[in-house]
Structure formats: C-alpha cells, structure tokens
Amino acid sequence: ETGVTQSPTHLIKTRGQQVTLRCSSQSGHNTVSWYQQALGQGPQFIFQYYREEENGRGNFPPRFSGLQFPNYSSELNVNALELDDSALYLCASSLSQVRGDHSPLHFGNGTRLTVT
Amino acid sequence: GDSVTQMEGPVTLSEEACLTINCTYTATGYPSLFWYVQYPGEGLQLLLKATKADDKGSNKGFEATYRKETTSFHLEKGSVQVSDSAVYFCALKKKGAQKLVFGQGTRLTINP
Numbered sequence: 001e002t003g004v005t006q007s008p009t010h011l012i013k014t015r016g017q018q019v020t021l022r023c024s025s026q027s028g029h030n031t032v033s034w035y036q037q038a039l040g041q042g043p044q045f046i047f048q049y050y051r052e053e054e055n056g057r058g059n060f061p062p063r064f065s066g067l068q069f070p071n072y073s074s075e076l077n078v079n080a081l082e083l084d085d086s087a088l089y090l091c092a093s094s095l096s097q098v099r100g101d102h103s104p105l106h107f108g109n110g111t112r113l114t115v116t
Numbered sequence: 117g118d119s120v121t122q123m124e125g126p127v128t129l130s131e132e133a134c135l136t137i138n139c140t141y142t143a144t145g146y147p148s149l150f151w152y153v154q155y156p157g158e159g160l161q162l163l164l165k166a167t168k169a170d171d172k173g174s175n176k177g178f179e180a181t182y183r184k185e186t187t188s189f190h191l192e193k194g195s196v197q198v199s200d201s202a203v204y205f206c207a208l209k210k211k212g213a214q215k216l217v218f219g220q221g222t223r224l225t226i227n228p
Contacts, residue, residue, distance in 0.1 A: 004159070033214065042120075042205050042218030043160070056214030090159055105216065107152075107159035 002027050004093050004108035012114045013081050021076040021111045025093030031055070032074040033105065034066060037088040049074055050096055078113075086115045118143040120206050122219035129196055130227050137191040137222050139180075139206035147208040149173075149182055149189040150216065154203045163191075163204070198226045 005024045013019050025032050031050045035043035045058035049068035063079040072093070078085055089112075092105040123138040141149065148167045152160040164173030169184035178193045189206060206219040 035216075040220070042207075042220045043216070044218075045215035048214040058215060092160075104162050104165070105160075107161070109157065109159045 004091055004106050006089075006091050006108035006111050008111060009109070010112045010114075012116065015081055015083060015115055017081050018077065018079045019081060019113060021078075021089050021091075021113070023074045023076070023091030023093075023108060025072045025074065025091075026106045029093035029095050029103075029106070030072050031094045031096040032068055032072065033092045033094070034074070034076050035090040035092065036060075037090055037110070039087070043090055046076070081115045083115050086113060088112050118147070118208060118210065118217045120208055120217055120219035122204075122206050122222050125203075125221070126223040126225060128225045128227065131198055132195045133226075135191070135193040135196045135200075135224070137204055137206075137224070139189045139191065139219060141187050141189065141206075141208050143187075143208055143210060143217075145210055146184070147210045149180070150207040150209065151178070151180055151189070151191050152205040152207060152218075154205065154221070156202075160205065196224075196226050198228050200224060201226045 007022045033048040034046040037043040047057040048055045052068045065077045068074045088110040090110045092107045095103040119142045150165045151163040153163045154160050164175040166173040166182035172181045180191045203221045203223050205221045207216045209216050
C-alpha cells in the first residue's frame with residue numbers, strides 16, 4: 001500500500017510569488033485535507049477536497065486555493081505569498097463513505113515552505 | 117469555538133520513567149479524541165483514539181481515557197524509551213465535521 005506522498009519536500013519563495021504544492025493520496029482514499037503547521041504550533045485546517053469538490057474550509061484567505069484530480073491527488077496553491085505563510089504544509093488522505101464521515105487521516109511528511 | 121489545550125513543553129525524562137502529557141478540550145457535543153505523534157522530519161501518525169466517554173485508547177504502551185466530566189484525554193505511558201522522543205499532539209474531531217482541531221503539541225525528549 002502506497003502512503004501519502006508530498007512534493008517538493010522543501011521550497012523557498014519570495015514574498016509576492018505564487019506556489020503550488022502537490023499531494024498523492026494513499027491508495028484507495030478519496031478525500032484529501034490540507035493543514036498548515038507553523039513552527040512550534042499544531043496543524044491548522046486549510047480545506048478539504050472530496051470527489052474533486054471543496055468540502056469544508058478553515059479560516060484561510062481566498063489566496064489559498066486547491067484542486068483535486070480524478071485520481072484523488074491534490075494541489076494546494078498559494079498566491080501573493082506573505083512572510084507568515086512560512087510553515088510546514090501537511091496533506092492527509094482518508095476514505096469517506098459519506099460527506100463528513102472519514103476513516104482515520106493518513107498524513108504525508110509535508111512540504112516545508114520558506115518565504116523570504 | 118472548539119479548542120484543545122496541551123501541557124506546555126518541552127518535557128525531558130529519563131528512560132523507563134513514567135509519562136503523562138495533559139490534554140483538555142473545549143467543544144460542544146461529543147467529539148472523538150486523538151493523539152498523534154510526529155517524529156523528526158516526518159508527518160503526523162495516529163497513535164491512539166477514543167470515540168466516546170470512558171473509552172480507553174491504547175497503542176505501543178501508550179494509553180489515554182476519554183473523560184467527559186473533566187473534558188480531558190491525558191496521554192500516559194508507564195515506561196518510556198529513547199525511541200518515544202517526538203512531538204505529541206492531542207486533537208478532536210466532531211462527528212460530521214471535516215477538520216481535526218489540534219493542540220499546540222508537546223515535545224518529549226527521553227534521555228538514555
């Protein structure tokens with residue numbers, strides 16, 4: 001069974017730029033969630049995708065957007081990067097039988113984004 | 117809103133010592149409760165969970181009991197090992213909700 005994989009592992013961007021982070025979900029999983037983990041903090045929920053549609057969003061501005069593809073992989077896009085966007089971005093996949101009801105989340109190792 | 121509060125870290129113990137990491141939560145209804153562990157350079161791994169009051173989750177020698185009356189889910193282990201060194205996160209999830217709500221994490225270091 002292939003686990004959750006994220007790319008790239010590390011990324012350095014300049015303030016104002018745009019970034020795309022990628023996630024391949026675990027085999028058999030149809031739901032992907034994205035979390036932002038600032039240094040020394042717990043992960044914060046950004047949004048979730050289920051069957052290619054956004055299915056819940058945390059307290060993040062619209063410049064954080066995402067996609068889910070037919071193979072259930074996902075992208076997180078952040079526009080107009082700010083210094084405070086520097087964080088570890090975690091992707092997690094799960095199997096949802098119905099909206100809002102999930103198997104346990106399986107996390108990837110994350111993408112470390114540094115904004116200078 | 118819903119929230120999770122963990123004891124302040126870092127926590128440093130000697131091998132074979134007893135461990136308790138406190139976790140309390142604030143939420144309406146009856147959330148499911150979780151402990152996740154994050155080893156250096158890795159993502160989060162589910163350590164244990166409990167879905168209703170008085171349930172005890174256990175895994176790899178760790179235990180936590182869902183206490184509704186005190187809104188707590190403290191993590192315990194009777195004898196820690198060097199390999200238990202990691203950051204531990206307490207989290208809750210309400211039924212039908214999409215997101216996990218995490219505490220701030222507690223860094224645990226076990227010295228040989």
